[in-house]
Amino acid sequence: MTKLSGAEIVIACLKEQGVDTVFGYPGGAILNIYDALYKHRDEIHHVLTSHEQGAAHAADGYARASGKVGVCLATSGPGATNLVTGIASAYMDSSPIVAITCNVANPILGKDSFQEIDITGISMPITKYNFIVKDVRELAGVLRRAFRIARSDRPGPVLVDITKDVTAAVTDYEAVLSAAEALRPLPAEEKIEEALALLKAAKKPCIMAGGGVILSNAAEALTAFAHRLDAPVCCTLMGQGAFNQNDPLYTGMVGMHGTKTSNYTVSDCDLLVVVGARFSDRVAGSPKQFAAKAKILQIDIDEAEVNKNIHVAASLVGDATALLTCLTEKLPAQRHADWVTEIQARKERFPLQVGEGLTGPRVIRELDRLTPDDAIIVTEVGQHQMWAAQHYAYHSPRTYLTSGGLGTMGFGLGAAIGAQTAKPDSVVVNVAGDGCFRMNMNELATVAREELPLIELIVDNHALGMVRQWQTLFYEQRYSSTVLRDRVDYCKIAEAMGIKAYRVTTVEELRTALREAVESRKAAVLDVLIDSDEKVFPMCPPGADLKEVFDESDL
Structure with missing residues (x-):
């Protein structure tokens, strides 16, 4: 038995659980843990994301691609609240992550102190379980429970909030080997x-x-x-x-x-x-x-x-x-x-239709043809997400990662960072719409800093495509706030962050760019321009019988 600080216990418990990668963003309340992490940087790799939401999505993508528990870190107040959307995404899709946050010290807890927030109260409906640790003697046991809960039965996210004075306090620590989970017995x-x-x-x-x-x-x-x-x-x-x-x-x-x-x-x-x-x-x-x-x-x-x-x-x-x-x-x-x-x-x-020229389905068919069978396809949310599900042939599990339950725009790039970190030798492609890409495109800086070879493929229709599709079909073409005809140059954004970019307007240009991006094993952004009025078909009206499914031929 040894004497360790709370921060050192966090690191020791992560190593107990086989964690070798964490995603996060430092701040004042969590500084003790980051200081301990610095001393163990050769054992646990920390990926500094551009935003805490990116860290939560990255932990989620890591978990989905690897089958292991993903871990993210954030400080108190806005650091913790910035994790919320990523935690909710993991909750809706039963993805096992452990989010570790730190709060203000015990003596000033509950007094509206600087950067204080009740993150356990906020996250209660979107976690499988959550904890606040106010006694260093309880910390190791809580962390072990958190990992066990996250991965057992139906997996899901667990949040552990630790007051700053607990991370500084010292107590006895004894290592415990992680035991294999017992399978639930068969029904009667x-x-x-x-x-x-x-x-x-x-x-x-x-x-x-x-x-x-x-x-x-x-x-x-x-x-x-x-x-x-x-x-x-x-x-x-x-x-x-x-x-x-x-x-x-x-x-x-x-x-x-x-x-x-x-x-x-x-x-x-x-x-x-x-x-x-x-x-x-x-x-x-x-x-x-x-x-x-x-x-x-x-x-x-x-x-x-x-x-x-x-x-x-x-x-x-x-x-x-x-x-x-x-x-x-x-x-x-x-x-x-x-x-x-x-x-x-x-x-x-009833085959799926691809259309003529550079269509959304054609983009995915070419992606399927030019990437290996074990490539990991990550998506944002919208038309491109559905095309990627319909037109790419998946041969094995954990090769299609998407926000299905919460439908989180901005999920994909962070999740792709996590997937590429978990599977460094795999081809990882994040398929995004231009609307989704704008949500968390700052994570390109993380891709460049970490020298990740992932490919960001933007299916760019200058619109919030799925919402526009509903406006066309159900709202008499009243395109309220769904047109993105502005001057944002995604290729210049990528190049400004040190990533090679391609602007694609034809099928042949797409093939050339994809081949180069896949073979280079370096980060790349492809801005693929398609028509704003493309639709995802087949489609079944919301709340309708599945037999009411229709496509272009029915219209």
Whole structure:
């Protein structure tokens, strides 16, 4: 047992948990921790972001790309509140991060002191758990609990706020090895048998895979189960990469911007097996009409999700890998040849349209063609996000990172920094719209400082494209505050920060720029100009039956 200060205990606990990278921004209240971090800079790499929001998104991207807990640091007051959007993004998408903030000292806590804020009160609704540490003797135990909570069961963000005097105080410290988490036991045998009965009785089964498949590392188990059941597979936005999209059973994304094949299949199936998905309104559309012909079997780690948005016939609560493996072992091989043939015919009848010239879908198709299969595609939020989900073929999990639940514009560049830091040898591309890029483009300075080889691809339509699309379709073309016809030169911004930039106006220029950017292994910004009136199709009206999905041909 040794004597350590609170700040030194923070560093020791990070090392206990296997943390080798943290993202953050220093300030007065957290200076003791940064001083301790300086002494251990050879063991824990600190990435100084341009803004605390960027640090939270970077920790999130690190977690999503690596499967480990991401860590971010911020000081009191505005430093802590600047983390809030990033923490909320992680919460909505069940991403495991630990945010460590510091507050004013105990004697002046609660007295409206300089840069004091009740960050635990603010973050309570958007964290899986949060703590305020006012006694140095409790600090190590709290930090260990924070990491355990962040990564166990359904993952999520945890915040630990530490008063400044605790970081200076000294106490006894004893290292503790991090123990492996025990898997939740399988459900009762009668629940398994109930699920197997549904699977055996189905004539037109369909599987819908969500982000939980990726979080539980269940992609291989899902593939084996899908082929044993002989059922088509669709993925939610968060489930992209959960199932190899070159597999003949894959039908595409499901939901508001899902393929016609996926939406019709969910509507026509007689059994829908939903794995690790929460029936978001952007997926389910009209709850009363969703999968109306089907019995639904829901598999999820979180019992609170069962019957929350959609009533289901049966459910299995537990780890997706364990449950899918159990069902695959117990289920005799099923054959649904006519159903699978019908789905294949739909795929041929309803292909996704790319359009002529330099369109949004064409940009993503070229990106797919010119990047390796294990490239990590990160996105901001909007039309480009949907095109990246629709038109890029993902072969494995943790290769499509996006803000699905909160829909955070500005998420992508920070998350890409985290992903590139976690996977330094991977090609990492952040696909952004020009509206999103403006949110956090200051993080290009972080990219340059860290010498990260990530590619920032701006799908530039001089508009807030998705909002403009809704204004076109539902608001009689009243383009209120969605036109970005200004004089901002994104290439000059990139070059001012020391990053090579390309302005792209043709498909051939896109191919040349992408090849150079990928091969150079240096940071690059591509400003790709497309038409302002491009739309994301297919589309299902909000709150509508999935069978109401339409595309250009229907208009």
